[in-house]
Amino acid sequence: MVCFLAVISNVSDDLAGSPSIRFPLQARNLLWKDLTGQQLESIRHPHPKKGLTGRDLLAKYNGLTDYQQNRKTAIHLDVYINTLQFGEEQKFSDDKLSGLFSIVKTVHHRSTDEALTMERSFLLFKELLLMHSVQRPPYSLGLFTYAEMRKIMEWMLDSYYRHYKLYQYSYTNRITLSATYSSPSDIVELPPELPPLAKALTQAEHDAVLTAEERKREQDAAAAAAAAAEAAEAERQAKLREEYEAAIPDEIKDRVAAALEQELGRLQRVMEEQFAAQQAELLAKIALLESGGGGGKTGLTPGSSLVTPGASVQRPMSSSSQSQAKHAAATAAVAAAAAAASPAAPPS
Secondary structure, X not given: OHHHHHHHHHXXXXXXXXXXXOOOOOOOOOOOOOOOHHHHHXXXXXXXXXXXXXXXXXXXXXXXXXXXXOHHHHHHHHHHHHHHHHHHHOOOOHHHHHHHHHHHXXXXXHHHHOOOOHHXXXXXXXXXXXXXXXXXXXXXXXXXXXXXXXXXXXXXXXXXXXXXXXXXXXXXXXXXXXXXXXXXXXXXXXXXXXXXXXXXXXXXXXXXXXXXXHHHHHHHHHHXXXXXXXXXXXXXXXXXXXXXXXXXXXXHHHHHHHHXXXXXHHHHHHXXXXXHXXXXXXXXXXXXXXXXXXXXXXXXXXXOOOOOOOOOOOOOXXXXXXXXXXXXXXXXXHXXXXXXXXXOOOOO
């Protein structure tokens, strides 16, 4: 016991000057922290029907299921398996095996995550091992004996710390430096190169060039203005044509109605003239008969007349005659409207 306390005192003195590792006032009990007794038993004797090996179960219990794809995860798993194999060789009980596993896991993760040097990592390992080797509550827990503690320390020195730099290299992030070379001429702005005096123009030639350029600009501007005006006129004509074509049906309808009314009026006047001529002819014949040209044969008494003088004789039109007249008038009106609309041109 005196030897254990002396070792703890030495470790405390070594850790006192370390800014990141401090000797705790209370014990950090890692017993059953990562593996329980039931889990250890399932790792030793995996179920054959589930198709999982002890390695798969250990990876499952510690969240390392991607060890087949992730190289760093596979390294973690190898460290854990070596720890359990060492404990089985030493015939540790489940509590000692669980405590040793948690100690190694804590040291390994802190060493790789914080990039600890080998000396600082070993100090951390000795601290945790002593916390579980001396029965001094609440500062330490007597889980391992002195002989077991020495075997564990020798095993860590011979296995883990022998390859400590390899572990550090495996978990170090690679930094790739890309360097590019730039010439000073690519950075410094150079003055423009002036043409030689042999290629210089006289004042007259220079004025002629300016005049030609000005004339060309004016021609280009005039051509652009003419093209714009032509495009505007074409657009206006297209718009007028569209409006005219959209208004054609109503215009034809109005023209047909007007032509039909006009034709009906003309037919009515023609028929009235024909009726008047027939009436005049009939009156003339009646007057001839009354004057003595065969009045006895007619059965009329002298002095009697068929028609009262001054009265007009009107013959009513039959329904067939009226329909024929209307049909003829409509046909003539449609033909006249079509003839009037076909040569028409859109307004300008």
